Amino acid sequence: MHPFLAPDFLIRWSTLTPGHIETDIRHALELSKHNIEAICAQDPATATYDSTFLALEQATDVLGHGWGRLQHLDAVNDHPAQREALNRMLPKVSDFFSSIPLNARLWHVIERVAASPAIAALSPVQQRFVAETLADFRQAGADLPPELKQRIAAIDAELSKHTQAYAEHVLDSTNAWELVIDDAAKLAGLPESATAAAAANARAKVKTADSTAVAAVAAPSIGSDGHRPPLQATGWRFTLHAPSMIPVMQHLHDDAIRRQMWEASTRVGGYGEYDNSPLVWQILQLRQEKAAILGHRHFADLTLQRRMAKTGRAALDFIEGLHARIRPAFLADYRHLAHYKAAKTQRPESLLEPWEVGYWAELQRQEDYDFDEEALRPYFPVAGVMSGMFEIASRLFGITIRQLDTIYLPPGTPAPADMPEDAVEVWHPECSFYEIHDSKTGAHLGSFYADWHPRESKRGGAWMNSLHTGSLGKPHLGLIIGNMTPPVDGKPALLTHAEVETIFHEFGHLLHGMLSEVAVKSLSGTNVPWDFVELPSQIMENFCWDREALDLFARHYVSDAPIPDSLFAKMIAARNYLSASVFMRQLAFAKLDLELHSRLDAYLGQDIDAVDRTILADYRAPLKTETPSMARRFNHLFSDPTGYAAGYYSYKWAEVLDADAFTRFQHEGILNADTGRAFRQHILSQGNSTPPEELYRRFMGRDPELDPLLIRAGLA
Numbered sequence: 001m002h003p004f005l006a007p008d009f010l011i012r013w014s015t016l017t018p019g020h021i022e023t024d025i026r027h028a029l030e031l032s033k034h035n036i037e038a039i040c041a042q043d044p045a046t047a048t049y050d051s052t053f054l055a056l057e058q059a060t061d062v063l064g065h066g067w068g069r070l071q072h073l074d075a076v077n078d079h080p081a082q083r084e085a086l087n088r089m090l091p092k093v094s095d096f097f098s099s100i101p102l103n104a105r106l107w108h109v110i111e112r113v114a115a116s117p118a119i120a121a122l123s124p125v126q127q128r129f130v131a132e133t134l135a136d137f138r139q140a141g142a143d144l145p146p147e148l149k150q151r152i153a154a155i156d157a158e159l160s161k162h163t164q165a166y167a168e169h170v171l172d173s174t175n176a177w178e179l180v181i182d183d184a185a186k187l188a189g190l191p192e193s194a195t196a197a198a199a200a201n202a203r204a205k206v207k208t209a210d211s212t213a214v215a216a217v218a219a220p221s222i223g224s225d226g227h228r229p230p231l232q233a234t235g236w237r238f239t240l241h242a243p244s245m246i247p248v249m250q251h252l253h254d255d256a257i258r259r260q261m262w263e264a265s266t267r268v269g270g271y272g273e274y275d276n277s278p279l280v281w282q283i284l285q286l287r288q289e290k291a292a293i294l295g296h297r298h299f300a301d302l303t304l305q306r307r308m309a310k311t312g313r314a315a316l317d318f319i320e321g322l323h324a325r326i327r328p329a330f331l332a333d334y335r336h337l338a339h340y341k342a343a344k345t346q347r348p349e350s351l352l353e354p355w356e357v358g359y360w361a362e363l364q365r366q367e368d369y370d371f372d373e374e375a376l377r378p379y380f381p382v383a384g385v386m387s388g389m390f391e392i393a394s395r396l397f398g399i400t401i402r403q404l405d406t407i408y409l410p411p412g413t414p415a416p417a418d419m420p421e422d423a424v425e426v427w428h429p430e431c432s433f434y435e436i437h438d439s440k441t442g443a444h445l446g447s448f449y450a451d452w453h454p455r456e457s458k459r460g461g462a463w464m465n466s467l468h469t470g471s472l473g474k475p476h477l478g479l480i481i482g483n484m485t486p487p488v489d490g491k492p493a494l495l496t497h498a499e500v501e502t503i504f505h506e507f508g509h510l511l512h513g514m515l516s517e518v519a520v521k522s523l524s525g526t527n528v529p530w531d532f533v534e535l536p537s538q539i540m541e542n543f544c545w546d547r548e549a550l551d552l553f554a555r556h557y558v559s560d561a562p563i564p565d566s567l568f569a570k571m572i573a574a575r576n577y578l579s580a581s582v583f584m585r586q587l588a589f590a591k592l593d594l595e596l597h598s599r600l601d602a603y604l605g606q607d608i609d610a611v612d613r614t615i616l617a618d619y620r621a622p623l624k625t626e627t628p629s630m631a632r633r634f635n636h637l638f639s640d641p642t643g644y645a646a647g648y649y650s651y652k653w654a655e656v657l658d659a660d661a662f663t664r665f666q667h668e669g670i671l672n673a674d675t676g677r678a679f680r681q682h683i684l685s686q687g688n689s690t691p692p693e694e695l696y697r698r699f700m701g702r703d704p705e706l707d708p709l710l711i712r713a714g715l716a
Contacts, residue, residue, distance in 0.1 A: 002027055004066035009447075009468065009477060013427040014409035016069060021085035025070070028063035029096055035059035040105040044112035049122060052113045053130055056106075057522055060097075067093055068467060076481060077427055078171060078457045087164065094160035094641075095153060101140035102149040110137070125689045129520045132688070135306060141294055148293050155290045159283060159641040166269070166279045167459065167639035173274035174240045175456045177264045178205075179257070182235040186254050191374045194247035196488045198236035201244065205237055240265050241454040243485040243499075249358040262355035269633035276632040277608055283638055287645065288600045300598040300646040307529040308653065308692055312598040315531075315649045319590045322652060326587065327618065329580035329715055334621040337578075340364045351624040365577050371570035373496060380500050381492040381557040382452055382484065388553015389507055390434075392543055396676025397515065397684065398439045406433050428455070436514050446476035446514035452503070453493065454483040461635065462502050464509035464537075469521045476525065478513050480506040492557055497571070501541045508540035509533075511684055518687040525687050530647045532692035534654030535661065536684055542662045545575065546670050576714030581621070583713055588619040590649040592630065593637055597646040608632065659709035661700060 003015035004024035039055050074086055100106065113119070114130050122130070141152040180202065181187065187195050238244050238261065248261055269276040284299075291302040300312025309315040334352075341360045342349035352360065366372050390401040408429045409415065415423075424433045431451040437444055454460070460483055468477035482502055487493040495503075512533070513525035526533050543549040547568060554563045563571075595615045596603065603611040612629035613620075620627070631637070636644040644650070661679075668675045682699040696704060710716040 002066075004028075004069055005062050007065075009475070010422065010424055011069065011467070011477075012415075013073075013425045014411055014413050014415070016073060017412045018081035018085045021070060021082070022089060024066050025063070025089045025093065028066045029092060032060045032063045032096065036100065036103065036106060040103065040109060042109055044109050047109055047113050049113065049118065049126065049130070052110050053126075053133055056100075056110065056133070057129075057520070060100075063093070063096075065468065068465075072465065072467065072479070073427065075463075076451060076455075076458045078459070083168070090160055090164055091157050094157045098140075098153045098156035101137040101142050102144075102153055104146070104149075107137055107142045110134070125518060125520055125523065128689060129523055132523065139294070139302070139305070144293065152290060152293060155286050155293075156641065159286050162279050162283050162286070163638060163640050163643075166276050166283070167635060169274040169276050169279075170269045170633050170635055170639065171459050173268045173271070173633075174460060176274070177240055177267075179238040179261060179264075180235050181238070181257070186257060187236060187252070189251045189253035191247055191251055193374065193377055193485070193488070193494060194244075194251065195236060197243065197486065198238055200486075200488045201239070202235050202237035240268060241460060242483055243454060246358075249355065250362040251359070253359075255356070255359075258355040258359060259353070266628040270628060276638070280608060280631050280638060281604065284596055284600050285604070287597065298598040298600065300594055303597070303642065303646040304531075307647070307650075308531045309649070312594060312646060315646075315653075316591075316594045316598065318653060319587055319594065319649050323584070323587050323591070323619065325710070326580050326583050326715060330584045330621075333578050333581045337361055337364060351622055353624050354627050357621070357623070361578055365574055369570055369574040369577065371567075371574040373498075375567055376497050376554075376563070376571065377485075377494040378556050378558070379554040379563050380495040380497065382495055382503075383492060384555055384557065385495060385500050385503055385553050386450070388549075388555075389504060389543075391552045392549055392671065393507070393511065394439065395671050395673060397511065397680045398673070398677055399445065399515070400437045400439050401434055402437075404433050404435060406431065427451075443473075444475045446470065446478060448477070448510055448514065449479040450481075451479070452482045452484045453486040458483070459635070462506050464506045464513070464526070466513050466525060469513075469516075469524050471521060471524075472517065472519050476514050476516065478510050480510050482506065494557065497544065501544045504540040504544055505537045508537035511540075512536040512687075515680055515684040516687045517685040518689045520689075523688040528688045529692055530644070531650040531653040532657070532695075534650055535657045535696075538651075538654055538658035539662055539679075542658070542665070543670070545572070548670050579713045580715060583715065584619060586652055588616050589630065589634075589636075590652060591619055592616060592634075593644070593646060593648040596631070596637075656706055656709050657696065657704050659712050660704045660706075661696070663708050664700060 002024040003012060003017075003020050005028055006012065006015075035055070036059050039052055039059065042051060070082075070086055073082060110133065114134055119127060119130055141149055144152065181198075187198075190198075238248060240261075245261060245265065249258055252258055268274075287299040291297070291299040294302055296302040296305075298312060300315065304311055304315060309318065337357070337360055338349055338352055340363075341352065341356070344360075344363070394400055404424050406424045406426045407419065408426050408431070426433060426449060428451060430453055431449055433447065433449050435444060435447045451458075458481075462480075462482035464478060464480050466476065466478045470476040480503075482499070484499045484502070485493055485495055509526060512528075516525040518524040550568070551562050555561065592612065592615055596611075603614075608629045608631055609626070612631065613626065636648060638645070665672065665675050678699060682695055686695050693703070707716060
């Protein structure tokens with residue numbers, strides 16, 4: 001039995017225990033190597049598309065399933081035994097995948113087949129698959145001499161090891177810190193939802209701590225003095241997870257506590273055994289060396305050559321062009337906020353501290369717009385948000401979505417004798433499971449898991465992933481993950497509007513995967529150029545701001561009443577409050593990313609914080625205290641061999657696309673089924689079967705325009 005490799009569509013998560021990891025992954029590696037060898041052993045003169053390109057796509061299916069399940073568990077259920085087993089197998093798996101495009105015999109066979117007359121008779125999608133496969137091989141070094149291929153393989157192995165260590169440092173240093181408050185007076189300003197969550201967090205931490213102690217003591221975390229007092233069963237516990245941290249930074253009156261939390265957040269991945277500084281430079285150097293070996297000036301050019309931007313310079317020009325348009329409004333935002341604080345405190349106007357910005361911005365927003373985002377929470381219970389989101393997707397895209405009952409079994413627990421064969425297991429009790437069917441044909445298009453609340457064993461952020469890519473007539477299997485406000489004291493999880501946007505965003509990614517109709521798996525779903533992949537996700541966020549759409553899911557969790565007109569009007573009026581600052585934050589991340597990956601020689605060997613200040617001198621507000629670099633905790637860039645490296649600009653690039661594409665929905669009707677079906681037909685179902693520029697033109701009838709984004713942000 002190899003549970004990680006089981007072919008079942010419904011995964012038996014309880015069987016995926018650390019003891020099976022090495023045996024299962026080694027077995028999958030052997031199967032995959034055997035499959036690759038069978039392709040290599042063919043006579044190129046008689047080999048066919050099916051025996052080479054199609055066989056190559058299928059050669060690593062079993063390994064992909066097993067390794068994908070393990071990587072998923074590493075992200076949502078990290079623990080020492082599993083981590084150790086994963087890290088033992090990581091070099092072997094990385095070496096194998098790196099070896100495929102560097103295999104000279106394999107390259108000889110597929111290159112010969114690609115040049116044969118038979119390829120011209122293939123379908124357009126199959127021909128694109130051939131072209132994309134050849135490009136993948138060349139981009140990975142297939143044409144290099146043997147000694148350079150060996151170095152590329154070594155680089156890939158080192159990148160896998162270093163990026164895994166980077167991610168573990170971020171997770172571990174996030175979990176190593178907590179703040180326990182036992183004086184209710186210090187909680188002044190916090191919303192009731194935040195104090196209730198902190199009290200529940202304290203109780204839960206005590207409950208799971210040392211069960212032999214009368215009053216359990218939490219594992220030590222690092223405070224400003226390097227120590228932490230024992231955790232009491234009464235009190236309020238705060239962590240660096242977003243649902244805990246954000247309310248403190250926005251609402252808590254106590255300046256010293258906000259400062260303590262801010263300082264702790266900036267030290268994630270930046271101290272002691274968790275210090276990612278050396279890893280950042282090592283990862284950047286390895287990427288630069290790889291790009292140079294492959295004939296590119298820098299990693300940005302290597303990475304972007306087959307994306308919409310094409311070059312690092314084009315991506316940087318895009319970011320810098322937006323920066324020039326946004327900077328005046330950005331500085332005006334900051335001056336206005338500094339002036340507001342001075343007036344309220346009756347002190348001379350001065351630079352703000354970084355732990356003051358969110359707090360005074362929230363006070364100013366409440367005063368200027370009479371709008372407190374906390375007033376929206378009762379209208380966003382997570383189950384209602386999901387239900388309404390499904391209704392919107394059903395109307396637009398011609399699908400039906402239903403939730404299935406699930407069962408949770410702790411890892412290693414035998415299944416009950418009476419458990420049905422089609423029972424849906426989940427990896428955590430909070431996880432849910434859904435099926436998507438076509439509303440006309442009833443065809444099962446895909447299924448997915450959803451897991452929305454933070455845990456110490458779960459990495460931060462939100463993401464979508466695929467566990468199994470289906471094909472025509474066979475369903476897809478995916479997941480959407482977040483770290484949203486959890487349920488407290490018997491109430492449902494009540495979300496902020498920003499958290500609702502995040503759920504819609506990840507669901508957009510999921511639809512891109514679930515509604516794919518591309519017969520070739522490698523071109524299916526979200527396997528598209530990185531600067532196009534955010535279009536389906538970001539366009540879904542627009543429905544969180546439209547009254548007609550909101551009325552389908554924004555209902556009070558007790559009374560079922562919709563958002564009152566007066567509150568909705570305030571929400572819309574405040575939408576673009578400090579929008580230039582939010583805009584600039586994303587531009588700064590993209591600028592830092594592109595500079596590090598295109599001009600490494602200019603910065604290598606310097607202090608990371610000094611480099612950060614140099615690169616972002618015109619992208620940051622003039623704060624009183626310098627902010628340590630995001631680079632030490634920037635998972636998007638450094639927790640994966642490639643990930644969003646040299647690609648963070650994609651968020652803004654795709655935001656141009658989504659704002660422009662959404663104008664068609666606005667003109668034809670927000671919930672217009674014909675418009676939705678067109679988006680499904682031209683974008684969601686097409687994957688990478690056609691160049692993204694052409695897909696966009698098919699939906700919009702023209703190339704994208706910038707103005708809709710600036711208009712939406714109030715910055716035109």
